[in-house]
Structure formats: structure tokens, C-alpha cells
Amino acid sequence: MSIPSQDNAINAGSLTRILIYTLLIFFVIYYLLPLWVMVSNSLKTLDEIRGGDMLAPPKDITFEPWRQAWSQTQIGVEATGLKPYFFNSIIMVVPAVFLSTFLGALNGYVMTKWEFPGVNLIFGLMLLACFIPFQIVLIPMARILGMLGLAGTLGGLIMVHTVYGLGFTTLFFRNYYAAFPTELVRAAQIDGASFFQVFWRILIPSSGPIIVVTIIWQFTNVWNDFLFGASFSSYDSTPITVALNNLVNSSTGVKEYNVHFAGAILTALPTLIVYIVSGRYFVRGLMAGAVKG
């Protein structure tokens, strides 16, 4: 957890450095290309897209597709744009991310600081859960949600995302807390702190980096999920990915690519912002535990 130092760099001649920069820039282009395609085409008119070069920048920049995608385009019977679905997603993602992160932290805490026989087996089982393909849980999950009376509700959707996020959040926190000095927990116990006081007062305040990693991971996964969103949401809780799919994948009808791309970027915006804003802490967080397997 020490401050990252960058002294690993190998001293090299200027020729090598030019080569390094060339390679880095090449990959910058590789990673940015699809984004460029989306952004530039979202600013073109439909005619220009039909007629022209996909990689070329727009000739006359128009923001109309963005306006359309956000608030005007037809999604289902209503011409509301993506706006209402955007907020649906927010309402779903925030509690799901919070809950799964919180539970992951508690699990990690128990698994490293309050071990009891069988705890490693439980951890193994939870970790394996990361690898289950979501398609197979669809039907049984639907039944359980029905039995719980959560079918088609926001609560149901939040529960599903929380459950299937637990494997990774637990993994992250367990690895992080494994490196957290146990003596601190003991000291707090002697000070009279209870199980939860130790957790809140001692562990959580020191968990910043790993919380960032977990939130990024969970936020990305939950926000981008389509399968659960489509299957378990209802008319008033449809997440934005489902709406975007409705916009982009409608089988018949004219395809307004510029609106599609604008909608796609709008959909991706929150996750992009999360990455850009917390990118710095992300590597630090990974350093602090998540990469330790």
C-alpha cells in the first residue's frame, strides 16, 4: 500500500523511447477507433452517413441525433428518447452496486478476520459462482422471483444483480483484507469494539482503494447488463441497455445510425465517467489487493 514509485523504468536510449512512444500511440489509436466511429457518425446527418466514408470526420456537425436519442426518439410506443430509461438504470444500479459492495466487504471481513471452520470452502463456492453463465439462471430465477413476489419489480432486479455480483466483490475484499493487519482488529476488540464497530470504524475507513475497484467493476457490470434487465424488469423499470437495444435492434424499420450511435454513447456515458474520474484510484486499488489472486 505504499505510494507507487516509478523507478522500475529501465534506462534506455532515445531511440528506444521513440519506439516506446510510437507503440503507445499506435495502441491509443487502436483503442480509440471504435469510439471515433461512434462519435463522428453520431454528429453526421443520415444522408452523410449513407453516402460517405465511415472514418471521415463529419462535414456539417449536427447535434440533432443527440437530442433525438436523449429525449425524442421512439422507443416502444412512446417517443420519449432514452431519458426515462437512463434514470431507471440509475435507480437500479446505485442500490445494486451499494448492496453487493457492502455484502462483499462484510464477507471479506468475516473470511479474513473471523475465520471459522469451512470458511475457505464457502469462499471457494462463492468464487466459482463468478463463472456461471447467466443464460442458465434465467428460467429458475424467474420462478423464484415469482414466488417471492418480486417478478417485474425493481427490487427483484436489484436482488439479482446483487447476488451475481457477490462472487467478485467478495473476492476483491477478501484479498484486500487478507493483507490488512489483524492486530488492528485485535486492538479494536480490546478497546471494546464490537464486530460491526470494528468493521465500520477500522476496516471501512481504510478500504478506499478496494471500494473504488469494486464499485467500478460492479457499476460497469450492472449498468451494461442486458439479459437480466430485459427478463426481469417491467414497463416502468426498464433499464437503459434494454431501451438502447430497442432503439438499435428493432427488426424492421429504418435505421437511423446517427441516432443509434448518439444513443449508444449516451448509454455508455456514466460508465465512461466513472472510469475517467476514478481511473487514477483504480490502478492503486488493484495494487492494494485485487491482483493478488
Place this chain on the structure above:
Amino acid sequence: MERKLALKATASALVLGLAASAATAAEVEVLHWWTAGGEAAALNVLKEDLESKGVTWKDMPVAGGSGVEAMTVLRARVTSGNPPTAVQMLGFDIKDWAAEGFLGDLSDVAAAEDWDSVVPPALQEFSKWDGKWIAAPVNVHSTNWMWINKDALDAAGGKAPETWEELIAVLDAMKANGITPLAHGGQAWQDGTVFDSVVLGLGDDFYKSAIIDQDPEALGGEQMVEAFKRMEVLRGYFDENFSGRDWNLASAMVINGEAGMQAMGDWAKGEFVKANQVPGEDFVCIRFPGTQGSVLFNSDQFAMFDVAEEQVEAQKMMASAVMNPDFQVAFNLVKGSVPARTDIADTEFDACGKKGMADLAEAAANGTLQGSMAHGHGASSNIKSAIFDVVTAHLNGEYGAEEAAEELAAAVEAAK
């Protein structure tokens, strides 16, 4: 069986519970995949009609793969005991759900409005189960159409082809003129759409025995080999980049003259109209050569699920509204399809629309109206998928014609 009963029990218990909490408002929840653009706007007509009658419309659009995603969602909804009121469905899916016992009964509305006499029997095949009406048909799409760029056609002789041989002649001429003769998108359902037409071109009876009845001898026989050979011939007129292309991009190729023609259902018209093209002047619509007088159809219907007592009234109002001639006209004008009712005047429709309605009425009368396999009206979805597998594999060069016919017979047998 027991399980299903239990499922239905939970389902109705839940619906009852939900209904109790919102007993005052009549509402319908509609699952469909008309999710964007004009067709979604057209559906809004229905919504507004119902809302004017005090029925709330809860919209559940799920796009993707002509209803594939929507059917997945439907399974989840039904399994969770929370089925939507009405679901957009195609042909055999309706039968499958009816067979599982999840659909409701519209017979009294149907009787009151005499649906039996205005809906063609070929459609009724899918709208009724066990003598009861279970679904309200919205439209009839016809899939054996050919869309031709007028300029390209003129350059290739000017006469619209009516037989296979004439078609080949025109395609050759277009090729000689330096354009892609046939625009096609290599997706399974598009391959299937062309295959449907080719099979139909070899005779209505052959289509019936091979596709509808799935007679192994027809599936693996001489004529099927011929059908696959024709597919190979057509394949020779595609451009190199056909695979994976969306159908509307293929239409665009015809619209801007890159390609000569496209074999596609009547929904393609929307693309032409949207590009300010006029039927007869800028483009020509004909039946797939060799299938004149026959119509392959698919029909979007709203299948009505077995919902709680309180919802039934609203459900019936919706069914009635769907069958309302005004809605049928308004919706189908946008969609490019023709009304499911045959008693509607064609005055508001354009040339292609009028032709479509006339063809439909004629085919219905002559018994040459058959369900399109590629669009779920020729065979149940497992058989459809099996046929797609072979057709697509063959079109992409995995099999020769003889081999493909054998495979087809075997695959259909395996999927049954």
C-alpha cells in the same frame, strides 16, 4: 403436468394480488418488438385509442432478432407467474403457447364482431386453438416479394421477370451492366426468406409437402435438390460482402442503384418510401418470379394470455381495438403490410399496398395462401431453426445441393 398447474396457480394468485392492489384501473401490459421508428409510432395509435376508453397501456418493448429476445423475456415472465396481458407473436409460437395452456379466450368478442368471416382461414389457423379465438391478428405481411430498382431494370431490358428463366436473364443483364444484381443480407432469416420463395417457385404443392407437412421425401427429393441448385445460382449474383448485412442495408443498395433487386418481404417498402421513392416510378415491386398468384404470409398477432378476472375486460377491449378497421388501416399504412381483415377498402393504400391486398384476397380464395417458414408460419421454431441451419450452411458453401437436401431431411427429422 402437476408442475404446470402449480405454476398457473402461483401465476393467478400473483396476478390476483397485483390486481387487488390496482383494482380501479383497467390496464393492459403489452410485450412486443415494434420498438422504434414508424412502427412503434403506429402502435401508439392503438395505445391512444385504448386510453381514450380508459384503459392504461403499459408498454414492454423488447427488440432483437424478430422477436427472439421478446420470446425469451416472455418465458421469464410466464415462469415468474406474471405474464403480460397481450404479446406480439408469430404463427407457431402462438400455437405452442396455446398448447401449454397459457392463453385466454376471446371467443365472445370474436363472435360479437364476427371475426370468423373477415379473417382469412389461413390466418385463423394461428389465431384459434381448439375452436376458441386466442389471438387478434394485426396485419398480414407477404414475404415473396421482389424489389427492383427501376433504372436498373430499364437498363436490363425493362420487363419485370415473371419466371425463373426471365429472372436469370435480367440478373445476367444487370451483372453485365456492372452492378450487383441481387442485394442480400446473409442472416439466417434472410437466407430463409429467399429459400421460401425459391421453394414456392417450384410449386405450391411442393412448398406445402416440403415445408408445411415436412414430408421427408419432398425434403430430400429431386425438387429440393433443384431448389438448392437455384439458391446456388442466386448466390452467384450476390456481392462479396453479403454475410451479416442487415436487410435495410441491402435495400439501400437497391435504392441507390448499387444493386438491381432484393428479395424481401413487404416491409422493405418502408425503406423505399422513406428515401422518397415512388412505387412504379423509382422502384418496382413484383412477386418473386414464378410465385405469382401465391402468397407466403406472416401475420403479427396479439396473443392474449390467461390473466386475472379484472384484466379480462381490458384485454377484450384491446382485442376489439386491434381488429378495428381504422386501426388496421392506420397501422398497416405505416408498416407496409396489409390488414388482417379482408373486408377493408384499399383506397388509402399505394400501388404496392393495393396489389398486396388484392393478392391476399385472391390467394385466400384460391387456397394458395401459405405460411412463410422463415417467419414462423410454416413450421414450429425448432424445425424452422433446423431448416435455417442447412440453408445457411449451404449458402455459405458448406454443402453441395444434393448433400444439402439430404441434410435438410435429416435435420428436420432430428428436430421433430
Place this chain on the structure above:
Amino acid sequence: MASLTIDQLTKSFGAVEVLKGIDLDIEDGGFLVLVGPSGCGKSTLLNCIAGLEKTTSGEIRIGDRNVEGLHPSKRDIAMVFQSYALYPNMTVRGNISFGMEIRGVDKAEQEKAIQEVADILQIGNLLDRKPSQLSGGQRQRVAMGRALVRHPQVFLFDEPLSNLDAKLRVDMRTEIKRLHRRMGTTIVYVTHDQIEALTLATKIAVLEAGYLQQAGSPDEIYNDPSNMFVADFMGSPSMNLIDGLLLERDGGLEIEIEGYGDTKISLPAPDTAEMRGFVGKPIVFGIRPEAMTDPDGADRTSPQIETRDCFIEVSQPAGSDTFALTPLGGKECIARLRADARIELGAFAPISFNMTKAVFFDPSTTNRIR
């Protein structure tokens, strides 16, 4: 303040038994040091006392209260950890007051208590810093402050000085001793450093492999070890344990030891009934380096000084003393000479053995022969 009694304590981790029936007590106000090599179970024992580990069987009493099953915070103890275990997210003040906060002590009283320990430990100027801004010694003081502020019946220290450099360690040792004087609280202190044990303790318990080897005052432990392990472990340089043969000669007992080359030396041995049982058998003769001196440096108050010529191989001047290595019983033995004793390397020199300090062990059991 209270005494501490440990009765037949055992502790197992799964199938591994790490404490095997420990009986130990320390009187009220005493300073008990648990010492032993790493892995001997001393830290586990401390954790059991603290209640951080569950005991497998046996009893721990603080005062006359059986603390079995009690939560650490209810045992009326305080603990200072090897790594100090300062809460990194709290200031020094927060670290000290955390326990009081949990117990719901009111603000004014907390502040008073903080000031009090800050004065005692001279950390008043550090109260608003975070642990990461402190030096090792300062962290050590804060950790002690956090313990002091509780006014517990028993202080527990888990190798508190091992992370400090040599000079600081000596200073803090003095400081702890001073604190103990001043507070008079019972202390249990774990260390692997025998000098710490000898300087601080009123009672030392030497552990090895889960067994209590010996418990007693520093003087007893040092001068009267009950087995070869204790003799060897305590003291630096450690006691010379020399193989010899016990013989009866002229009615008295004598131990015969091989010296340099073919030479042998003999030293008188106490004539007790137990010793007589070993006549003619190998025996281990234990003598501390400071009891092997140059004749001028020998303890004149001792009634029994025996001087023998020993071969000096190496000498190591160490300021106040000079250590000389001489082969005895097949091993290099250390003699502690005066700094200005003149010795010649590679030659025989007279060495005086203070036989009142000599101890004898049975090599087969390693136990003391008295």
C-alpha cells in the same frame, strides 16, 4: 489491579497442540515476562489471556475472576502490539480515545484522560497527527498511551520493542520499567529477547515447544536454570555447556573435561546424592562466561575459585570486557576476562572457574542435576 493465574491451559489449532498444559501465575503488581524462541507459543498464550484466541481447556483468572469466554474488552486488560496496531485512519487523539468512545465515556472525561497519558508519555504535541506521520518511537508511545488510558488490571505487551532500533529499544525499556514502577499495574510481556526479559521482569516464564520450561525470578532463571534449554537461552553470551565425565576421586566427585589437544582438566563437583548417581557417566557442566575469568578478575567473595590452564584460541575485545575462546569438552567455550587482562593467543593461560556458579545437567534428559 489484580493477580493473574493460568491453570492447566491448553490450546490447539486443529490437530496441532501449541500450548500443552501451562500453569503460571503472577502476583498483583508483578511484571511477568514470557520469553522463548519464535514459535514457542508465547504469543498464543498472550492472546489467550487477552481473549483473542479461545482456549482449548484450562482456566485463566484475573484477580479471582475466571475470564473464560469473556470478550477481550470485558477482561479489564489493555494490550500493546508488536506492530503498534494504530488505527491508520484516526489521529493520535482518536486512537487513544477510541476505547473510551466505545464505552461511552463522556467527552470531558475523555479529554482529561488523554491529557493525562499525553503528559506521562510526553506526546502532547502529537495528538492531532495521523500514525503515518509519526516515527517508530512515537508510534510506540502512542500505542502505550492507548493502553494506559484504560487503567486496566493487567497490561499485555506483545513484543512491543522489536520494531525499534537498538538505541531506542534501550530507552523504551527504561521507560516501560519506569511506568511500571509508577502505575504498579500487573504486566504480562512477551519477548524473544532475553535481555529485555532479565531487565524488566519480576518473574520470567521460559517457554519452548508449548511447554513451560521454568518460571521464576530473573535471578533464579539466570543463576539456577532448571534445564539446559533455559540455561542456554537466557544470558548473552549464553552459558557454556561443557561435556564432561563425572568421576569419583579421593572420596570426592570430580568432573573431567577434554581441553586443547590431548590435555584434560579436572574440576571438583558438588558431592550430592543425586550427583553420585552419575558417577562414571557423561555429564554436562554449565558455567556462565563471567564465572570463567583471568585469576585477577575472579570474584574474590567466592569461596571456591579453581584456576586451570586453558588454551586461548581467539580473543574478542568488547570494550568493558574481553571474551576469550577456549576449547573445552570439544566445544568453543567463552571466558569473560577483564578488558586489560594480558593474554597471548595460541598459548595456555590460567583461567579461574568460580565453582559456586557451576551447574550440572543430565545430557540424556537435559534436566538439572542438583
Place this chain on the structure above:
Amino acid sequence: MRDRLQEWVPRIVLAPSFVAILIFVYGFILYTGWLSMTNSRMLPNNDFVGLANYTKLFGLKHWSIALTNLAIFGTLYIVICSCLGLFLAILLDQQIRSEGFIRTVYLYPMAISFIVTGVAWKWFLDPGIGLENTMHQWGWESFQFNWIKDREMAIYTIVIAAVWQSSGYVMAMFLAGLRGVDNEIIKAAQVDGASGVLIYRRIIIPMMRPVFLSAFVVLTHLAIKSYDLVVAMTGGGPGRATEVPATFMYSYTFTRNQMGVGASSAIIMLIMVFSIVVPYLYSEIRHGEKNK
């Protein structure tokens, strides 16, 4: 009394997560296992047919194509992502100016769903409108890049896009690993006269072992869930050249009304995944035990 309760608190805290996982993961796996031995078609039923679905499954050409594709895709994806991730991390670790910017650029694809980028990739790879077309317009007439239309090569385009999506994440993991390497070790090696390349090859990369393992877990997880990617880019085509087990399972379960076969394919897939992952997890957990 309260102290006894305190002892149970950890178990009670862990219980909800454990129970949830037990039901929603392992319960569902068992349920799927049962389904795979029934004649379930559109909806689940209890019509027991033994192993018939498995026999059928392995008779399907589709399935063998899907398995072959997963093997190709999974191997290339995991290997390329790991190598590229490590390579980029090493480059970025050379005190690069504007490292923050470059890192974000490398990392952002992970943030975006394939429903979003699939279209862009599809366009980009399409010879008619994408890279090939652009190159032709720029005057490089002989340029050819039509893999996505080629039955032999299409699966590799999936790899390209998949690598694009996740290699940045792997890069971040390796970067974190590199930053964690003790400088003194590197200094010691430099004093020993080792060259830069040699230091990386012999000292630093071997120290990245735990990162390789973490990357392996994340990448395996992503490779199995490669459903969106394939659907968005090729829909399994051309023909069925890019069918993978995830798309196979989905189509048999939900669109072909052969839920029994779909379930059996899911079980086979799980067996394959678990047989790769379990030994690794086991060794990791055991390893962790020893280090305590």
C-alpha cells in the same frame, strides 16, 4: 450471553450471502442438470429422458463447431489479452508523459457494453464500408480485410474485438503488479549488470505470477460470457462459423424450443469451465493458507 452471540455474528453475517449463492448458483445448476435429463421444450417439464439430450447434443454439428470456436477463441483471447496487457503495462511503466490519459484510453473499452460497440466494430470490419473501403478510398486499392465475411477467419475478428475490450483491464492489473515490485530488487539486478530486457524477462515478469492468475480468472469469466460480443458482431455467422457454446445454449433453450438440449449444453459448458478453474482456485486457496 452477549459474548456467545458475538461468536455467532460472523457466521450470521456470512449466512445470507452463502445461502443466496447456494440457491441462486448451485441450486440452479442442479436444476439445470435435472432439466438436461428431461424432454423440456418450450418450458421446463419433468418428462425424464435420461441422457438422450447429451447423445443428441454430441451428434449436432453445431455443437462441435461451437466447441471448436470456444477453444480457438478462448485460447487466443486469454493469451493475447495477457501478453498485450503485460506488454502495454511494461511500456506504460517507463515514466511515460501523460500516462494518466493513455491509461484511461486503454481502459475505457471495458466500460462500454457490446450492445454499444458491436455496431461500431461491425462497421469497421465490414469490407464494404469499413477499413477496407476506407483504405481503397485513400488509394490503397489492393488492401484486403474481409475476415468478418470469411468463414475461416470470422472467429478471429471476434478475437480482435474481444481483445480490444478487455486487454486494457488486464493492462491495469499488470501495471498495478509492476508498481508493486520492490525497487531494491531491480536495483540489485542493475548492479549485477543485467540489461533492461533481461531484468524484465528474468526477474519482473516471473514476479507477476499472481497477476497472471488473477487475469486468468477475469478473462475466463469474460470468455464464457462472450455472448453479447458474438451476437452483436456476427450473430454466429457467416453461416454458423462463429457459433460459440453461449450462443448455442441460448438459441437451443430459448429460440429453438429444445430446452433439454440447451440445458445439457449448459452442463457440459459448466463442467469444462469448472475443470479449468477449480484446480486453480484450490491451489490458490491452499497457497493462501500456507502463507498465513
